[in-house]
Amino acid sequence: MTQIKIFDTTLRDGEQSPGVNLNQLEKLELAKQLERFGVDVMEAGFPASSKGDFEAVKQIAETVKNVSVAGLARAVKSDINACRDALINATNPRLHIFIATSPIHMEYKLKKTPEEVIETAVEMVEYGKQFFDHVEWSAEDASRTDLDFLTKIIEKVIDAGATVINLPDTVGYTMPREYGAMFKYIKENVPNIHKADLSCHCHDDLGMALANSVAAVENGATQVEGTINGIGERAGNASLEEFAVALKIRNDYYPYHTNLVLNEIKRTSDMVSKFTGMTVPGNKAVVGRNAFAHESGIHQDGVLKNAQTYEIITPELVGVHSNNLVLGKHSGRHAFTDKIKQLGYDLPEDKIKEAFKAFKLLTDRKKEVTDEDLFAILTDIQTDTSNVKRYKLDNFQVQYGSNDQPSATVSLSNPNNEKVKDTSTGSGSVEALYNTLDQIILEETHLTDFQLNSIGQGRDALAEVHVSLTVDGKTVSGRGSAQDVLEAAVQAYLNGVNRAIYQKKAI
Numbered sequence: 001m002t003q004i005k006i007f008d009t010t011l012r013d014g015e016q017s018p019g020v021n022l023n024q025l026e027k028l029e030l031a032k033q034l035e036r037f038g039v040d041v042m043e044a045g046f047p048a049s050s051k052g053d054f055e056a057v058k059q060i061a062e063t064v065k066n067v068s069v070a071g072l073a074r075a076v077k078s079d080i081n082a083c084r085d086a087l088i089n090a091t092n093p094r095l096h097i098f099i100a101t102s103p104i105h106m107e108y109k110l111k112k113t114p115e116e117v118i119e120t121a122v123e124m125v126e127y128g129k130q131f132f133d134h135v136e137w138s139a140e141d142a143s144r145t146d147l148d149f150l151t152k153i154i155e156k157v158i159d160a161g162a163t164v165i166n167l168p169d170t171v172g173y174t175m176p177r178e179y180g181a182m183f184k185y186i187k188e189n190v191p192n193i194h195k196a197d198l199s200c201h202c203h204d205d206l207g208m209a210l211a212n213s214v215a216a217v218e219n220g221a222t223q224v225e226g227t228i229n230g231i232g233e234r235a236g237n238a239s240l241e242e243f244a245v246a247l248k249i250r251n252d253y254y255p256y257h258t259n260l261v262l263n264e265i266k267r268t269s270d271m272v273s274k275f276t277g278m279t280v281p282g283n284k285a286v287v288g289r290n291a292f293a294h295e296s297g298i299h300q301d302g303v304l305k306n307a308q309t310y311e312i313i314t315p316e317l318v319g320v321h322s323n324n325l326v327l328g329k330h331s332g333r334h335a336f337t338d339k340i341k342q343l344g345y346d347l348p349e350d351k352i353k354e355a356f357k358a359f360k361l362l363t364d365r366k367k368e369v370t371d372e373d374l375f376a377i378l379t380d381i382q383t384d385t386s387n388v389k390r391y392k393l394d395n396f397q398v399q400y401g402s403n404d405q406p407s408a409t410v411s412l413s414n415p416n417n418e419k420v421k422d423t424s425t426g427s428g429s430v431e432a433l434y435n436t437l438d439q440i441i442l443e444e445t446h447l448t449d450f451q452l453n454s455i456g457q458g459r460d461a462l463a464e465v466h467v468s469l470t471v472d473g474k475t476v477s478g479r480g481s482a483q484d485v486l487e488a489a490v491q492a493y494l495n496g497v498n499r500a501i502y503q504k505k506a507i
């Protein structure tokens, strides 16, 4: 069995998804989870792009130790220097340099001749090699690149010291057989290709990302790049969890395996969807809510007689547990602390105290608190940026009647620690609340997106709201979870504004 290395780019390509912006604490928590999940390499960010990204990469590099941490750089010295500085304390750092090689990108974007592109690529790989043992080089838009040119440039960058050659389908244009053939051609025609790992990186614009990744592996790729839940620019990237489970389930057919810890899939997926606000569709392979639900009578009957009739993946394989009933009203501090340890959380004493308080409040309203509820509480507390001054909700009230105009009253304390209270109306309850908040909040705030989901099932499920906002011209996301839909909506809005304040301080 050949091991296929997994290069996760959730924190870089995934974070570039429209509307997604993670704060440093979230990136760090996600990095720790990716380490538990067992990825071989994680691309932690693009250090030259902003101070915030630089700091996040640095912090991740200093925290995770069992995974190689990569930073992305354009083929310019300043980007490479930023990666060098951000990854200085990494146990196993990797530099990832990219340059476009397709005619359209070279001519219109880079405004360079093919010869100049080769020269720059070689020069920058050599430059990077002074600081890094592992240099990955990507031919951006490889799948639309002339094969002879690709062969030539790859040979030269390997000579210059590149240890991984990545051939992305940047615009998600290629078909599986075509993409596979490119790998085969490179494998057969680049004389020094045995000195480097071949890697694929696929986008899902035509829905081919996973099939293309498999085709690349069939033809010699030993590294697969992708993201959790397939998030990423436009239609997203190949889903790593789908790739890993496909290889596992079909190991009778393919002689490949990954080192991913499959029963960490559910948790990793939940964390990504919570942090990014990109909800996983119910019918998504492997991680969708319905992936294991059998609805039709014939299927149910078959599964009851023998699960294998219709079930090729067991929920347990990917870490979905049906019996996750946990704590209730009478659970004490001790049971609670045990449980959060069991769930893999490592919180300082003051945060445990805060979490226990939130848990007790929840048990007043909800009979059974599930793993999913705890996950919501704990991640909120873990990634809370409360050490900065912020808006804090005291109380709110909504008047709603189906024939009246809704009105809302909100009182909160602002970042200057002043208590403020105001009232406004709107065409719905949420709008009335948000109009009131806008009157109180000092920053210029606009709502651009609003999503409401439930955590878990049943009448007493928690509500989770994700919002996208612009705060003083900057785009941020916010989220809130509460027993009540309106409270979750208010919390999400305030969370977004508070994050904008936090980011302003961090940069």
Ligand SMILES: [Zn+2]
Residues within 6 Å of the ligand: 013, 168, 170, 201, 203, 237
């Ligand atoms: Zn990409």
